[in-house]
Amino acid sequence: MEPAAKWQVSALNPHTLHLMERAEADSLIGQVLDGRYVVRSRIARGGMATVYAGHDTKLDRTVALKVMHANLAGDEDFVRRFVDEARHAAALSHPNVVAMYDQGTDQGRVFLVMEYVAGRTLRDLLTERGRLxxxxxxxxxxxxxxxxxxxxxxGLVHRDVKPENVLLAADGQVKVTDFGLARAVTASRQTQTGMLIGTVAYLxxxxxxxxxxxxxxxxxxxGIMLFELLTGYQPYQAxxxxxxxxxxxxxxxPAPSSVIPGLPPQLDALVAGATDRDPARxxxxxxxxxxxxxxxxxxxxxDIDSTxxxxxxxPLGPSQAADGTRASLSERVTQNFRVSPDAPSSGHDGTPNPHTMVISGFEGPPRTRWRRRRASGLFAACVVVALLFGGFVWFQTEGRTARVPQLVGLSEADARLRAEKLGLKVKAGSSRQxxxxxxDKVAQVEPGVGTQVRTGTLLTLVLSTGKPPVAVPDVRKQPLDQAEQLLRQAGLQPGRQVRQDSxxxxxxxxxxxxxxxGKKQNPEEPVTLVVSRGITMPDLSGLTPSQAARKLAALGLxxxxxxxxxxxxxxxxxxxxxxxxxxxxxxxxxxxxxTFTDQSQCQWDPFCSYGGDQNDGGG
Structure with missing residues (x-):
């Protein structure tokens, strides 16, 4: 029953709500967050945040600023989990992941600083081309x-994979964004108008x-996204x-070939395997x-793309199953309605076809409207009865007592979610190595796992501080590959590389x-390596030989x-x-x-006494 509670209808007029949100978002343009990030222009607005193009004045680079909506930023529980998730996501370094640079709070605004990707989303590409x-x-x-x-x-799960969270850079690189944010919002139990935690089409x-x-x-x-890329449609419409x-x-x-005839069976099998309803398969x-x-x-x-x-x-028919044998409740409600093969219920922009009606995602001719309404009412009534019956069973079986679940190895946020599903509460206690x-994962729970307790019982989580800290070995003046090997031998992880002149x-x-x-470092946290770029050769043109000699000598050349x-x-x-x-x-x-010009006309420079090719050590 809990997922059903996540959809809510706003009491505000949608137009009024849009104007309020836009006014709040536009007021940020031109402001400076955390005394460092200048908000330049708005890029997009989503269910959790508004994204801006910004400028990092400290490092002089363009960044993307994701500013959380005010109702999320005002939730202390969310902010705490959000900061924790942002920290974990920042440790994820991969060329196909949008890098996370920083996180902060400024006058109640919670924001992320991320890599700026010039381009568009995969959703934009699908809207333009329909399918690939x-x-x-x-x-x-x-x-x-x-x-x-x-x-x-x-151990990081995205939880909100969809075309809107895939960026296509101008150079053709594909990047995934918003790692860790869905879990932070889920844990805070926030709901917003028109937003489901984990977009429903891909749940x-x-x-x-x-x-x-x-x-x-x-x-x-x-797998759902692959179906959409191949066909131009999401498999479930309602x-x-x-x-x-x-x-x-x-x-x-359904099989993609049921929408695009002639697609190879390997693609059908790929989609079927990824979208099996049983996670174990x-x-x-x-x-x-x-x-x-x-x-x-x-x-x-x-040549398959051209053919x-x-x-x-x-067009997808009602409840078009991949094996052709399943008939769910929604199928039985609509199986007697004919689907027009040349009149899809909506286009890629979601605009309804004026010649059809849509009941729970299924289409039919206007003359069957009264039968569709009666079928829709029957479907809604069945869903309500099922939810009420499920709630009654839950109360009888789990609503009074529960066993302490296995929480060891989970993050505090995940442990809290799992416990709350059973009606239990948690608090963080002491930490230990x-x-x-x-x-930051749960090392122990009290009372112990499997203990029968009453609902509402407060569980105490003992969080791990990880492995004992390790002294960083001295790898100065070592070649980079040897330095990384020495770090691994010490039980540490080589991290990012910073290049400097030396x-x-x-x-x-x-x-x-x-x-x-010599400093102590947690083995789970990477060690940054500052690597020499050597010396950048200076420009000597136009100097006298003595001036050039002094400059080269200062650099040891x-x-x-x-x-x-x-x-x-x-x-x-x-x-x-x-x-x-x-x-x-x-x-x-x-x-x-x-190489310098001869000294026939110079009278004061000491190099005037040199003749032919000379070798000066720089003195």
């Missing part, structure tokens, strides 16, 4: 699966029934979010889904680490002099050439060949 060819669809899907796979490997059955989510729920959503959720639980996703994570998708892509004919482009889609349980450390060697050598007669109006006693050229990286001690 099989090869193009898999070529878009695989980077998405790679990003999700990287998250799944570190896995277990999310609808229990609210549980793991890597396989992301796989399900990716008049209300509840009706769509009902179909996810009770129906089987899906790929265990996005990495495995990606591997299978790669095999299917390789087996596709090279399938001319195929006319067959536990090498077997990752940092006149004393050769190019490619480590200048220092963050934290510095060895000058080798070459004399040449002035030509074409060149000034005597002036540097006219150098090797290596300006801007090229060099190391301390490298030789630099300097």
């Amino acid at each position: 060819g099989p090869r193009a669809a898999l070529q878009v899907l695989r980077p998405i699966l790679a990003a999700l796979g990287a998250a799944h490997r570190v 896995a059955p277990e999310q609808v029934l229990t609210g549980d989510a793991d890597a396989r729920t992301d796989v399900y959503a990716a 008049g209300t979010p509840l009706a769509v959720a009902y179909r996810h639980v009770n129906e089987t996703v 899906r790929p265990p994570d996005a990495g495995r889904f990606d591997a299978v998708a790669g095999e299917v892509l390789q087996a596709l004919p090279p 399938s482009a001319s195929v006319v889609p067959v 536990d090498p077997r349980v990752p940092k 006149a004393t450390v050769p190019r490619g060697d480590v200048i220092t680490t963050r934290p510095a050598a 060895n000058a080798q002099w070459r004399q040449q007669a002035p030509d074409n109006g060149q000034q005597p006693n002036t540097v006219i050439g150098q090797d290596p050229p300006a801007g090229q990286p060099v190391n301390r001690g490298d030789a630099v060949q300097v």
Whole structure:
């Protein structure tokens, strides 16, 4: 019953609500958040936040600023979980994931600072093109699966995979955004007008029934998205979010070839495997889904996109099941209504077809309107009865007592959600080191797992501080690969690399680490490596030989002099050439060949006494 409570209808006039939200959002333009981020222009507005293009004045770069809506920012429980989830998402480094730079609060506004991706969303592409060819669809899907796979490997679940959260950069790169945000909102139990936690079109059955989510729920959503990429349609259409959720639980996703005739059976199997209603029969994570998708892509004919482009889609019929045998309640209500094959209920923009009516997503001719209304009423009545009966059963079986669930290994937010589903409460108690349980995960619950308790009982969570801290080894002046190996041998993770100029450390060697050598570091947190770029060769042109000699000596470079007669109006006693050229990286001690015009007209410079090719050590 709980998922049904997540859809609410606003008491405000929609036009008034839109004007209020727009006024609030536009008021941010031109303001500076946290004394650093200038809000430039609004990019988009979603159910949780408004996204702006901004400028980071400290690092002089364009960023994306995601500012949470006021009703979420005013929820202390949400803000706490949101900060925790943002921190975990920031640790996810992958080329197909939108990088998260910073998080902060300014005058009650909670915001994220993320990588700015110039381009558009996958939803924009689908709106423009309708559908993609099989090869193009898999070529878009695989980077998405790679990003999700990287998250799944570190225990992070997206929970809201959909085309709106996939960005297509101008250079063709595919990036996934909004990692960790759906879980923060779910945990806060916030609801908003028109918003469902995890967009209903892509919700896995277990999310609808229990609210549980793991890597396989992301796989399900990716399978639904693949169906949409191939056909241009979402598999389940209905008049209300509840009706769509009902179909996810009770129906089987149709085969893409039932909409686009002639699609290879491998694509049907790929969608069917990812969207199986039983999570145990899906790929265990996005990495495995990606591997299978790669095999299917390789087996596709090279010209399949051009041949399938001319195929006319067959509109989805009522409850069109992949195996052709299932008949859910919504099917039985509408199975006697004929579907017009050339009049889909709506286009890609969701605009209803004026020649048809839509009842729970099924279409029919206007002359059957009275029968559709009666069928719709029967369907709604059945749903209400089912929900009431389910609530009665829940109260009799779980509403009075419950067993303490297995919470060890979960985050505090996930443990709270699982306990609250059983009518139990939780609080965070003391922390302790536990090498077997990752940092910030539950190491122990009191009363113990399996204990029978009354609903409303307060459980105490003991959170792990992770493995004991380890001293960072001294890897200064070590080649980068050797430094990373030394860190791993010490039980630490090499993190990101920061490049800096250095006149004393050769190019490619480590200048220092963050934290510095000898400092203690949690093994689960990466160590940043500051790596030398060497010396950037200066521009010597126009200098006198003595000026060039002093500049090179200051950088530890060895000058080798070459004399040449002035030509074409060149000034005597002036540097006219150098090797290596300006801007090229060099190391301390490298030789630099300097060519200068002869000294026949100079009277004061000490180089006037030199003749022919000279070698000056820089003195």
